[in-house]
Each structure stands twice: as structure tokens, then as C-alpha cells.
Amino acid sequence: MPLTRRADATEAGLCAVAVFARNEAERIGPCLRALARCEAAPRLHVTLLLNGTTDGSAAVAERVMEKEGLAGAIYDIAYGDKSHAMNLFLHQLRPSAAHYAMIDGYAEVEPPALDRLAAALRRRPDALAAAAVPRTGRSAAALRQQMLDYPGLHGSLFMLRGEFVERLVAAGIRLPRNLYRGDGLIGSLVMHDLDALGGGWVTERVVVEGEASWTVPPAAPWRCRDVRRVARRMLQQGRGRLQTAALRELIYAGGFPSLPEDADRMVLDWIAADPEARTPALQRDPFARLALALMRQARPEPSPSELEPRLLAARPG
Template identity: 50%
Template sequence: MEELSMAAASHQQAGADTAALDLAVAVSAYNEAAHLRDCLRALAVAGRGLRMDVTVVVNGSTDRSAEVATAAMRETGLRGRVCQIAYADKSNAFNQYVYRLRVAAPVHVFVDAYATVAPDALSLLLQALRNAPLAHAAAAVPSSGRSARHLRDQMLEVPSIHGSLFAMRDAFLDRIAGQNVRLPLNFYRGDGLISSLVLHDLDAQSGDWQHQWMVVEPRATWTAPTLRLWRWRDARRQLRRLVQQARGRLQWHPVKGAIYQGGFAAMPPQADQATLDWLQAIPASHNPRWWRDPFATLAVRRMRALPPAPPEQDLLPRVVARFTQ
């Protein structure tokens, strides 16, 4: 496997015609071997007629995600690469893409590996950015699940990003890197934090969110597998999601405080440790209790049981396969 050098932070060259791309796609995968093939097949269809490069970031997976991604990239003829990161953390995967894995393209689309994008979703996101020249990002909306319609209405009323499918201009990612902004490790509410980066125009201290910096395209959609809670695998996944959501609610307190005091570059490097420090500083009566918030209580227990920060080499991506056209 090939470890990427720091030179990759300023747009690694993935072929002679990289600069001629219409868009680059980052697919984030954690134990998504069951869905990666469908995800990449859908991207291949959505990318027809577009000059596209795909980076699959397999972070901390213990299943066959890297092997499935490699086979699917070869099968679909997609151009790009499959990378592995030892540490399981989507926030770190986003940081590594911005600073090390990003290729030269005007627009970058971020996709969760369990999502199946609609055939016209990518072209609609590109068009949305063309029609909104001030916007730094374009968000797609879900089209499956019980809460899909409610979430879509919320996103249209108050622009926000859903991490399963959104696009960002390369120029804005350049500004993120230029200001040395990184998402905190193990931060669960990454979608909301990225929305805040965009809607604050990277300046949280100057005022409220400005909707002009983001456009929501309701015709750009994706579907996701429906959880069947009578199946043990799905029930376990839903329980993990509930605990993670509670973890994110707690993490937001210290992260938000750091942002509004010192700006986005002042965010703590590790969200869990910042949260434990915050909980220790507030009255014990305000700490989560089983009878008030059982999922938050479980989240705190898990945060306290976590090992120390991972070594740097476990956070870095390694290329396991490359694909050219």
C-alpha cells in the first residue's frame, strides 16, 4: 500500500488530465461491504457524460469494504482510487480528503457508501452551483425513509447539509485548508458542523448564518437501505445510531463554545476529550442520568472507555488500488 505524502495536500495529480475534471467524488465507507457495490454502480450511472474522479475512503472497516470497493471500481470502469485508514472516524476521513486526498476539480461531491444516488443527482448538484454563484455548497435531499419528507422540508426552509450526498466548491475547501480548519476527531455531528462552516462563510464570530452560501436542490436525491428492526444486525445499527446521536448532542457544547470564542480553527482536536472536560466543569446535577437520557449516559460511558488518541500513522490514508481510464 502507498502512503500519501504531504505534497498531496495541494491537490495530488491523478493523471495528466486531472485539471479537466467536472467533479471529484469522495465516498466514505465504514463496514459498508454490503452496499458499496450498489453505491459505486449508481455513481457510474450518475457520472455518465461527466469527467469524474472517485476516491473511496475506507475508514476503520473490519469487513471486506476495501476488497468490494476495488472490485466495484474495476467493474464499473470508474476512474480514481481506493484508500484505507486504520482509524474508524468519518470526521478524520473528511479531514484527510481535504488535506491529502483531494484531486484538482472545481467541485467535490461527498457520498456515504450506503447511499444510492439518483441518476441525475450529480448533474443537478453541479447545475445548482452554476445557478447560485455565491453558494459554497449544494445539498441533496433524501428520497427514502419515514422521515425523508420532513427532513427535505426542513432543509428547504433552513439550508443544511445531509452527509449522505452534498457538493462543495474546491475554492471553499481551499479556504478551509488555508485556515487550518479540521473537524474534531470522533465528532458525530459532522453534517451540522460542515453546514456551519458554509453558512458562516468560515467566520462564526461575525454574525448569524447567511443562507446565500448554500443551495438545497430538492430534485437531487438518494436512497438508503431501510432498517428492519426485527433483524439483529439492523437493530444493533439503530442502537449505535441512537447512542451516536446522543454523543453528538453532548459534543456540540464544547465544540460550539470553542468556535464562538476563537473561530473554527480553534475547535478542539478531539471531541470526546473536550466533552469529558466540559462535563467535569459543569455541575454534576447536569450530567446525563439513566432516567433522563439513557442514550447520552451510555455515550458518556463509551467516551470514558475509549483509549488515548490514536497514533498519527493510524489517521493517515493509504492507497490500496488505483484506476485510470
């Protein structure tokens, strides 16, 4: 049994926060300190999920949570996959709460953001999720406008209504392992209200709160870590384009119960069914083509122990 605070969902204002991080020792401290500065901090329960982390993030996070007085728990998952970590949080590790916020471990939440997301859900009883917008970055203004024009969720910060999460879990819906855009699939689950075949695509089920924001430090082209991060993101985006195309066809044929266990295997099967039409052209999408080559390399299945969360620390609220 996790040593986390358990709370009834009717507890006034409780917000459970899931922070997902992989080798973010430099950024996890600022991320957690930003949560401690939030107006909602006294009502937060923070679950930090370190997936495939080997850089000492856990020790940094434990010191910061202790110093800042943040209630919650830190888990280590050997398998480095955010979508799997999201499944663990939703189905196994979350406390009962009125709202659930999802945050990337390199982002810093601005102080009023969580309260503003929760307030947006209170104002809009028809909405199942609330999305925050970026404040910094070269593409922040364009992304912010895009989200306002075409509502959707961004993985760096969004909030789900507790009642929706309970229904998602009761339906047994899990994200495929190795899915790059897990937030995109959650957005689809929200827009369809868990029914891809009969629920329609209703954008009003997501409210984009333009006054709730997060920040990230700018990438520096002279820092090797930032160059590697950008290159990895471009490769992952190519992988994500393939996964999204295959996933869209699958769920509109069989609904969300047809979600596969592994997103990469789904792509390989999808391409094998029509390789001439579905194999990405090298000159048009070189990153997707490279991602496909990597998918085709044989990889061992993760062992049960690699997939299990290991409790590292807990701070009761």
C-alpha cells in the same frame, strides 16, 4: 504520492467524489454502481475512504470500480473515524476539482443528482455548498421538508464549491477527531464562510436542491445487522448532542481556529467545567448519558500508523 488523477480545478465539469464507508461490504457495491450510472460519471473522480473497515469492503469496491470503469482510488485507514477520513480527503488525498461531493457508502445517488447539485451552485454564485435530499426512508419526507425550510447539509450527499474547499484548507481548519456530526460542522463552516465570529450565519450560503436525491434500503427489524445499526445510531446521536453543545460554545467564543483535536475530550472538559448543569440526565437523555459513560472510559491514543491512509488500488481516468 497517491496514484490518483490530478486535474486542474478549471477542468470543465470535473467533480471529485469522496465516499466514506466503514464495514459496508453489502452496500458499497450498490453505492459505487449508482455513481457509475450518474449522468456525471465520465467526469467523476471517486476516492473511497474505508475507515476502520474489516469486512472485505475493499475487494468488493475494487471489483466494482474496475467493472464500471470508475476513475479514482481506494484507501484504507485503520482508525475508524469518518471525521478524520474527511480531513484526510480535504487536506491530503483530493484531486483538484471544481466541485467536491461527499457521500456515505451505504447510500445510492440517483442518476441526475450530482449534475443537479453542480447546476444549483452555478445558478447561485453566492452559495458555497449544495445539499441533496432523501428519497426513501420513514422520515424522508419530514427531513426533506426540514432541509428545504431550514437549509443545511446531510452527510449522505452534499457538494462543496472547490473555491471554498481551497480556502478551508489554506486556513488550516480540520474537523476534530471522533466528531459524530462532521457534516454539521462543515455546514457551520459554510454558513459562516469560515468566520464564526464575524461572518454571520447566512443560510443562503447553502442551496438545498429538492430535485437531487439519494436512497437507502429500508431497515428490517428482523435483521440483526439493521437492529445493531439503529441502536448504534441512537447512541451516536446522543454523543452528537453533547458534542454539538460543547462545540457551539467553543467556536462562538474563539472561532474556528479554536477547534479541538478530539471531540470526545472536548466534551469531557466542557462537562467538567460545570458538571451539575451539563451532565445529561439519565431519564431525559439516556443515550447521551450512556455515550458520556463510554467517553469516560480510558482509550489509547491512535498511533501515527493508524491515522495514515494506505493506498489499496487506483484507476486513472
